Amino acid sequence: MRHLLDILDLSTEEIGELINIACDIINDPDKYSEKCRRKKLATLFFEPSTRTRLSFEAAMYELGGSVLGFSESSSSSTAKGESVSDTIKVVSCYADIIAMRHPKEGAPMVASMVSGVPIINAGDGGHNHPTQTLADLLTIYREKGRFNDLTVGLCGDLKFGRTVHSLINALSRYTGIKFVLISPDELKLPDYVTNNVLIKNNIPYEETTDLLAAMPKLDILYMTRVQKERFFNEQDYIRLKDSYILTPDKLTDAKEDLCIMHPLPRVNEISVAVDNDPRACYFKQVLNGKYMRMALILKLLEVE
Numbered sequence: 218m219r220h221l222l223d224i225l226d227l228s229t230e231e232i233g234e235l236i237n238i239a240c241d242i243i244n245d246p247d248k249y250s251e252k253c254r255r256k257k258l259a260t261l262f263f264e265p266s267t268r269t270r271l272s273f274e275a276a277m278y279e280l281g282g283s284v285l286g287f288s289e290s291s292s293s294s295t296a297k298g299e300s301v302s303d304t305i306k307v308v309s310c311y312a313d314i315i316a317m318r319h320p321k322e323g324a325p326m327v328a329s330m331v332s333g334v335p336i337i338n339a340g341d342g343g344h345n346h347p348t349q350t351l352a353d354l355l356t357i358y359r360e361k362g363r364f365n366d367l368t369v370g371l372c373g374d375l376k377f378g379r380t381v382h383s384l385i386n387a388l389s390r391y392t393g394i395k396f397v398l399i400s401p402d403e404l405k406l407p408d409y410v411t412n413n414v415l416i417k418n419n420i421p422y423e424e425t426t427d428l429l430a431a432m433p434k435l436d437i438l439y440m441t442r443v444q445k446e447r448f449f450n451e452q453d454y455i456r457l458k459d460s461y462i463l464t465p466d467k468l469t470d471a472k473e474d475l476c477i478m479h480p481l482p483r484v485n486e487i488s489v490a491v492d493n494d495p496r497a498c499y500f501k502q503v504l505n506g507k508y509m510r511m512a513l514i515l516k517l518l519e520v521e
């Protein structure tokens with residue numbers, strides 16, 4: 218039985234296979250409409266979500282399966298003190314596969330140790346968000362046609378932004394990748410990612426606070442929200458939340474084929490005036506997420 222807790226649980230070959238399946242689903246969705254008939258997905262969200270939960274649910278419905286679960290822990294027996302382990306043991310009796318989001322880093326790992334069915338990490342604290350990375354990779358593939366030889370700017374909250382941590386892990390396995398890490402000093406990439414991924418694998422990177430200076434060299438600009446829910450001190454959040462706001466004038470020196478990404482939700486980081494720019498790819502990411510989650514469900518359920 219396979220789980221997906223970290224993007225590194227999938228080899229680059231397996232990511233290639235998932236992308237091929239997702240592209241096949243896009244071209245011929247009817248072929249897949251009964252693949253998961255009589256299968257059930259449980260979505261256990263102990264933390265808020267719009268895209269991840271609903272795209273998992275849409276994915277399972279489009280595969281002909283069904284969905285059960287909860288969208289907040291207060292409506293589950295967690296509110297009565299039930300542990301994550303017991304919750305997972307119970308839900309394993311009802312569902313064939315579980316997608317879970319939890320504020321505690323490592324909670325999906327704990328779940329995988331007691332689960333009778335595959336566990337998918339749909340985001341754990343400030344740690345990882347591997348299925349967002351699958352959405353990001355399909356977007357990069359469809360926009361750029363490759364994962365090699367790209368200069369990738371990551372901008373905003375690189376400390377708490379779990380999507381950034383997973384994407385760096387994923388892209389570091391390809392050749393010719395360079396990262397430009399754009400953040401305030403307080404929200405720099407954690408040392409464990411810098412040391413264990415970038416330095417360990419000799420991946421070129423630079424750290425800067427200056428988005429405008431970095432802009433001309435970027436093939437991809439990945440904006441992120443400052444993660445209010447991870448701050449201990451509201452004053453710090455208020456001081457840092459508008460550190461970067463992408464507006465059309467800031468794109469003057471950007472490449473014509475820049476790919477602007479954002480895992481969403483956005484707050485202020487990208488002006489809505491950028492939405493009509495042909496380089497804005499963040500709503501394409503949303504749709505790509507559904508296709509990649511369909512491909513992932515098929516893989517983990519070992520459906521032909």
Ligand code: CP
Pocket residue numbers: 265266267268269270340349480481482
């Ligand atoms: N990108 C993402 O994880 O969005 P949600 O929090 O809405 O699921």
